[in-house]
Amino acid sequence: MADYVQCPNCGGYKVNLLETITETYKQKEKYRAYGCFSWFAGALGFILVMATCLTITSVIDAILSLFINGNLSTNIVICSSLAIIPSALLAIPVAIFMGKRDRKKSLEREQKGELVEVSRERVVGYKYYCNICGHRWRWDVGTQLPTVTVRPDLIKKVESQRWYCVACGNSNDGTRTTCYVCGYPKP
Numbered sequence: 457m458a459d460y461v462q463c464p465n466c467g468g469y470k471v472n473l474l475e476t477i478t479e480t481y482k483q484k485e486k487y488r489a490y491g492c493f494s495w496f497a498g499a500l501g502f503i504l505v506m507a508t509c510l511t512i513t514s515v516i517d518a519i520l521s522l523f524i525n526g527n528l529s530t531n532i533v534i535c536s537s538l539a540i541i542p543s544a545l546l547a548i549p550v551a552i553f554m555g556k557r558d559r560k561k562s563l564e565r566e567q568k569g570e571l572v573e574v575s576r577e578r579v580v581g582y583k584y585y586c587n588i589c590g591h592r593w594r595w596d597v598g599t600q601l602p603t604v605t606v607r608p609d610l611i612k613k614v615e616s617q618r619w620y621c622v623a624c625g626n627s628n629d630g631t632r633t634t635c636y637v638c639g640y641p642k643p
Contacts, residue, residue, distance in 0.1 A: 461584060465591035467606030470629065477581040487570040501554035505547035587631050588614045619643070
């Protein structure tokens with residue numbers, strides 16, 4: 457927004473945007489159902505059932521290995537691999553059920569026309585700083601732009617004091633005390 461803003465004090469175009477002023481407001485909207493949350497609930501159900509089944513089979517296998525001489529890690533791998541198929545067969549219907557249930561609740565809320573409160577932000581103004589004359593001002597959205605007084609003598613004075621950075625070689629206007637690229641001080 458600062459690229460084409462003219463300073464109201466000197467008429468120069470070397471203006472920096474200091475701050476964008478925003479305002480948070482609350483707005484009531486109709487509830488909208490989204491499908492991704494219901495599939496997330498289904499995936500969560502799938503993961504929980506799979507983890508529970510694998511944990512139970514590992515505990516059962518550890519208990520059995522105490523009574524039966526055998527290698528515990530081999531028994532856990534065999535028992536866990538055998539438990540994957542039944543636990544997946546149990547987890548898939550749970551995932552589908554949880555996903556459909558969540559989707560149904562969301563659609564019911566949407567069909568009832570339920571209102572939800574949503575926070576939003578909007579831009580209400582801008583704060584600017586002129587690099588030529590040092591003037592600071594605020595412009596609020598919806599108001600007229602400030603009247604510009606062109607002062608070529610001030611612009612010429614600042615441009616005549618232009619200096620080059622010793623460290624990086626960039627050109628800086630006379631109002632700067634440090635280089636705007638590398639931060640090296642003015643000689």
